[in-house]
Amino acid sequence: MYLPKTQRKSSAKLLQAVLLLSLFYGCHKPDLPVLPRDESATVVYDWYKFIAMVQRPANPQPVVIQNIRNFGFIGVGLYEAVRPGSIGAESLSSRLYQMPAMPQADTWNQQYLWSESANAALASMFKSFLVLTDANKASIDSMENANYNRFSASTPDEVLMRSQGFGREIAAAIYNWSLSDGFNLSSVGYVPPPVTPGSWVPTPPAYANPVGPFLSDSRPFLEYSLTAMAPPLPFPFSEDTSSLFYKANKEVYDIGQRLTDEQKATANWWADAGGAGVGVPSPHHALSIITWVQENQQANLWKAAEVYAKTGIAFKDGPINTFRSKYHYNLIRPVTYVRRLIDTAWLSYLPTPPYPEYTSGLVGFYAPYIQVLIRSYGDIPVTDNAYEWRGLPARQFTSLSALLDEAALSRIYGGLHYRFTQEISIRFGKVLGNEIAAIRLAVPDYTHP
Structure with a gap:
């Protein structure tokens, strides 16, 4: 096919640039992060539904306000476990009150499967934060392993192990941070204000002591x-x-x-x-x-x-x-x-x-x-x-x-x-x-x- 002289020069320059780039990247590792794929949230949805089934038959039932607090930390931990896979996303440690820096993932040089990071983090946090029986913990381990094995069909073991390790690091960091939050539902040491006609007083039929003044x-x-x-x-x-x-x-x-x-x-x-x-x-x-x-x-x-x-x-x-x-x-x-x-x-x-x-x-x-x-x-x-x-x-x-x-x-x-x-x-x-x-x-x- 005949090309005008100007187009021939342009094509030659483009070919030359492509060859130079190929030579450069063949000898040097580009200073770019390993890009994440757009992963499904199915593993997360499955975990939240699963842990609800685990806690429903618990006897005694979880302490309401404490359980709510625990799932607050779990939600933050989940985000930190997958955050590095979202280009430009920032850690909540720069946004939340007295939150320490979180472990970092090496996304510049290594690949991760963030679904596995979420899988490992949630399994670890459930076992750390929630009151569970040995049977409950065994069922969580089984769920985590089933997800890992499913991911292994399409993801190299080294990527899965790296992702799992990162998720568990985040889970440990979140749990350790939670230990210093001063959470206290007890009324020990609470001195009620003087009683007036409009004051709260213990109510029938149990007339229980107050919960949560601190x-x-x-x-x-x-x-x-x-x-x-x-x-x-x-x-x-x-x-x-x-x-x-x-x-x-x-x-x-x-x-x-x-x-x-x-x-x-x-x-x-x-x-x-x-x-x-x-x-x-x-x-x-x-x-x-x-x-x-x-x-x-x-x-x-x-x-x-x-x-x-x-x-x-x-x-x-x-x-x-x-x-x-x-x-x-x-x-x-x-x-x-x-x-x-x-x-x-x-x-x-x-x-x-x-x-x-x-x-x-x-x-x-x-x-x-x-x-x-x-x-x-x-x-x-x-x-x-x-x-x-x-x-x-x-x-x-x-x-x-x-x-x-x-x-x-x-x-x-x-x-x-x-x-x-x-x-x-x-x-x-x-x-x-x-x-x-x-x-x-x-x-x-x-x-x-």
Whole structure:
């Protein structure tokens, strides 16, 4: 084929450049990282579903707030275990309060399978953080080995072993960091403030001692959570029958007196109660929602890990901020007020937990992580199938916000909280969710507008 002289010169120069580059890279190793492949998050989803099955029949059931805290660390550890595989992603050690530097992977010179790193990290963290039987630990080992063997069909052993080692290094670093967070649910040494008519006091039928007065002293993930506090009550405590506070209690009482089967089902759905093999130990109800959303959105490994990390931050800091507010305001529970002023025999439909009323523990846990999901994927429709294993039909919601609203309403049906508490708790929790969602973990891609 005939080419004009100018095109012949251009082609010759291009060929010469290609030959020079080939010679150069044949003699020198390029100073470029080994690029990761776009890996599926299936191994992570499988692990979260598996560990829920492990903990469901536990007897006794896991301590709720402690289990939530543990899964917060696990989410952060998962992110750190796969982070080096995402070009430009930064460690949370530069974002979280007093988080130490994490082990580094040699991505410039070595290949990794990040799915195996996640596999090893999750298996190690579950065994470190969770209260498990020997049989539970053996089942975790079997799950880890099955995943490793599956990966070995397409990945060299040296890559798998390197990836496994890195995941375990991260798991150990995260667990060691967790040991210094000052987590404490005990009330030993707690001196309640002077009792007033509006003060929280132990509630029937168990009249248990308070739980978690020192939880707010635990080291949070965010510096914001060192001092975060819910706003003051929207109106003052009062026993006057014409007051807004009395009316708030009367509403809870009236709803409790005429609960429908549907309202009871809603209260039960979000209570996750019933003991081993009946309820869903926290935070597995929340994790089932997070996992459903991520699978539905087809998140890859790195996106999924980032969202598990950010929702994990919400798991830890949400209760810290909530309990700081609870013991600061020390507000009376509806069951105490109603039995004193309205109906001496009344009991809440759900058992009232042993700590003050304001703000809401459930909403303080749910609102931040739901806001993280909204900021990550939008206010999308969602299916909650947390009780599918019991044969209960899934609950469908038009949006994540609608799901949160129902969870908040369930505590009014249960007789545990005033409506104003739930409404303010949603707003308070969303502030934390937005703080978490604002954490930037990747270098912006300036090649796109």
